[in-house]
Amino acid sequence: MTKVKSRTVFVPPRRGRGTVDDPLSASGVRFTPQRRQVYEVLLSKRDHPTAEEVYLRAKSRMPEISLATVYNCLDTLVRASLVKQVNLNRTAARFCPNMNHHSHFHCDQCAEVFDIDGDAGTRRTAGRLPRGFKLRHLEMSLHGLCPTCAAKRQ
Amino acid sequence: MTKVKSRTVFVPPRRGRGTVDDPLSASGVRFTPQRRQVYEVLLSKRDHPTAEEVYLRAKSRMPEISLATVYNCLDTLVRASLVKQVNLNRTAARFCPNMNHHSHFHCDQCAEVFDIDGDAGTRRTAGRLPRGFKLRHLEMSLHGLCPTCAAKRQ
DNA sequence: GTGAATGCAAAACCTTTGCAACTGG
């Protein structure tokens, strides 16, 4: 049950390297062209692509990149807190480079994912926990109709 | 992307059948021994078993039941609002017959799932949504250490 | 009687892994 997700231990960021403008270099993870590519794919179009979609986009500029590497890179970026992983019901995980406090709205109709900014999702929202529970992290997901699909319903 | 999960359309509950004591019969879904069995497995031990676990427990009393049928039955029960499906990160879905307002606490250490009662998870928690979004459903998941594992850490 | 549910095995889907070759620091 205790499943280790990556094959290598994540080394926490060491400050003092890279530039302020370059979170990837600054993060302390080993710099590779593939990681750069994956990260830039996420930054350049801020939708919520699946690993497969990231792979396809990365491949168009770096044909030799492999899907397994994209999975590795995404995992590294998530562990380095540069990227968030969004787990919908039973579908492929999605990834976004928005590290601000926000939750995700999943449209039941078109399956699109939207960032909803705001501090909903902080531990205040959890309410009273029974004695002994230590809360580390809280996630909220919203489901319904996005503006476009809601309008079509009229 | 628009994936239909069950092979048959769910028929909404028709009132006037079954007894008050028997939510399954009263739900309007076609009654089958397998559905009864799956539902009773969930009711009898109120942990949060995976489909596989439900299958094993059901099989001990109904040896001919198949895993695919368990998946079908669980899906039917979820659609009939008799059972909740709990989707953890990337692991097998878990199921619980607690239909009260509650959220789920996932222990990072032992991977156990706990019901946290309370109205956290009502739409009030969602905060302000941008114009046009129609909220239908909201889910909150909590992550951290359960009392047992927290105690062991000391 | 008939449409829906079952059981089985095979397929689908997303993700991880084993391993040899390579590379960033």
Add this chain to the structure above:
DNA sequence: CCAGTTGCAAAGGTTTTGCATTCAC
């Protein structure tokens, strides 16, 4: 130099599907 990363193909775990049979209503 060498631990960590890559690419590939194969395996893994979970869930769904096709189809003939059986069943609930």
